[in-house]
Amino acid sequence: MQIAIALYPGVAALDFVGPYTVLTQLPGADVVLCAAERGVLADDSGLLRVDVEHTFDDVPAPSLLLVPGGMVTRRMARDGGAIVEWIAAAHATTTYTTSVCTGALLLGAAGVLSGLEATTHWGAYDELARYGAHPVARRVVVAGKVWTAAGVSAGIDLGLALAAAIAGDDVAQAIQLGIEYDPQPPFDAGSVDKAPRHLVEMVSARMAAAERRVLAG
Amino acid sequence: MQIAIALYPGVAALDFVGPYTVLTQLPGADVVLCAAERGVLADDSGLLRVDVEHTFDDVPAPSLLLVPGGMVTRRMARDGGAIVEWIAAAHATTTYTTSVCTGALLLGAAGVLSGLEATTHWGAYDELARYGAHPVARRVVVAGKVWTAAGVSAGIDLGLALAAAIAGDDVAQAIQLGIEYDPQPPFDAGSVDKAPRHLVEMVSARMAAAERRVLAG
Numbered sequence: 001m002q003i004a005i006a007l008y009p010g011v012a013a014l015d016f017v018g019p020y021t022v023l024t025q026l027p028g029a030d031v032v033l034c035a036a037e038r039g040v041l042a043d044d045s046g047l048l049r050v051d052v053e054h055t056f057d058d059v060p061a062p063s064l065l066l067v068p069g070g071m072v073t074r075r076m077a078r079d080g081g082a083i084v085e086w087i088a089a090a091h092a093t094t095t096y097t098t099s100v101c102t103g104a105l106l107l108g109a110a111g112v113l114s115g116l117e118a119t120t121h122w123g124a125y126d127e128l129a130r131y132g133a134h135p136v137a138r139r140v141v142v143a144g145k146v147w148t149a150a151g152v153s154a155g156i157d158l159g160l161a162l163a164a165a166i167a168g169d170d171v172a173q174a175i176q177l178g179i180e181y182d183p184q185p186p187f188d189a190g191s192v193d194k195a196p197r198h199l200v201e202m203v204s205a206r207m208a209a210a211e212r213r214v215l216a217g
Numbered sequence: 218m219q220i221a222i223a224l225y226p227g228v229a230a231l232d233f234v235g236p237y238t239v240l241t242q243l244p245g246a247d248v249v250l251c252a253a254e255r256g257v258l259a260d261d262s263g264l265l266r267v268d269v270e271h272t273f274d275d276v277p278a279p280s281l282l283l284v285p286g287g288m289v290t291r292r293m294a295r296d297g298g299a300i301v302e303w304i305a306a307a308h309a310t311t312t313y314t315t316s317v318c319t320g321a322l323l324l325g326a327a328g329v330l331s332g333l334e335a336t337t338h339w340g341a342y343d344e345l346a347r348y349g350a351h352p353v354a355r356r357v358v359v360a361g362k363v364w365t366a367a368g369v370s371a372g373i374d375l376g377l378a379l380a381a382a383i384a385g386d387d388v389a390q391a392i393q394l395g396i397e398y399d400p401q402p403p404f405d406a407g408s409v410d411k412a413p414r415h416l417v418e419m420v421s422a423r424m425a426a427a428e429r430r431v432l433a434g
Binding site: 013014021031032047122156160161164172173176182191195199203207 | 229230231234235237238241248249250257262264265266267268269270318338339356357367368369370371373374377378381386387389390391393394395396397398399400401402403404405406407408409411412413416417419420424
């Protein structure tokens, strides 16, 4: 089973490393990290430099396609380009078309989400609706073969849900045990419903400012 | 505040990307990914190739030092080498010396854990005790300035706990909200106490076999 994980400059590292860590442990999985071009690309902090060996052209028809998010996706989705074209073409033959965080905007730009329930980072629901999706505040949203996850860390939960669907509950639970995924965050502030209101406003304002800077180029 | 995250061929990607994602968002943090040599190294699956720009020599005295784990650490800890020497020297002046998963074995080999409570991946408690540590089955163990986390995914919880200690609860919670860390694993199988017994045995046997292969070279 070929699993293609799309990368691009400015990707958020945890968005793809979470599901990558789960999916690379699936029996028989052939995971391919791919991008528009071969070579080194940097993540959103500019510090993690990933040497990518495969282009989208190398994996035109993966069984599972996964698109992680990042601050740059709002702009990439509006501009179109190689990744959006690849998603649109590959989606025709996937078994699963999936995203983490604002990777959903790129699925949207590729026409994948039209009329479907989907999720993304909590700060991007409005943008997601631009692409005809019905945004839902859930950790993982399953709409036929299109599976979308909430922000950043939700990719781990998506990965385990996919593992269970593909290989069964025992395999998924064995992977969970192997990565000791028994989360115990020191605070219960991981969603807009639970975090202190002043922090929601602060983080919203910061993200909006960061996205305006990206959109302004 | 300089934060040095040590990498090596065979590192488990999520072990470092979890805390990296949190710590790069700390105000004033100067995060440096470093390794024994500059250049590209591959993670434990061989698929994620990271281009490392800094050596241990570039960061001899970080404020915070973080060592992620991987299947190769048991062997690396027994063999010693550049990473163990760097940890031993840098530990003298750190504010925090930290590890995720079996990165703790490398702290142990550097003499950091002697007589201290510490944790690691659940499959490596016995090995950890070889280095004079008192293994504890907790998500994050704080022993003075030495903070150790359980397996793989526990690095996210460690990162948030460190963020709170360094920059306060508001900053840590804002980061948690930003990465939407409201974990909802589809199963409750992330620890040996909770996972089905036959899976604990299966995963233990597989990991032991993998480590024997690594130790045999």
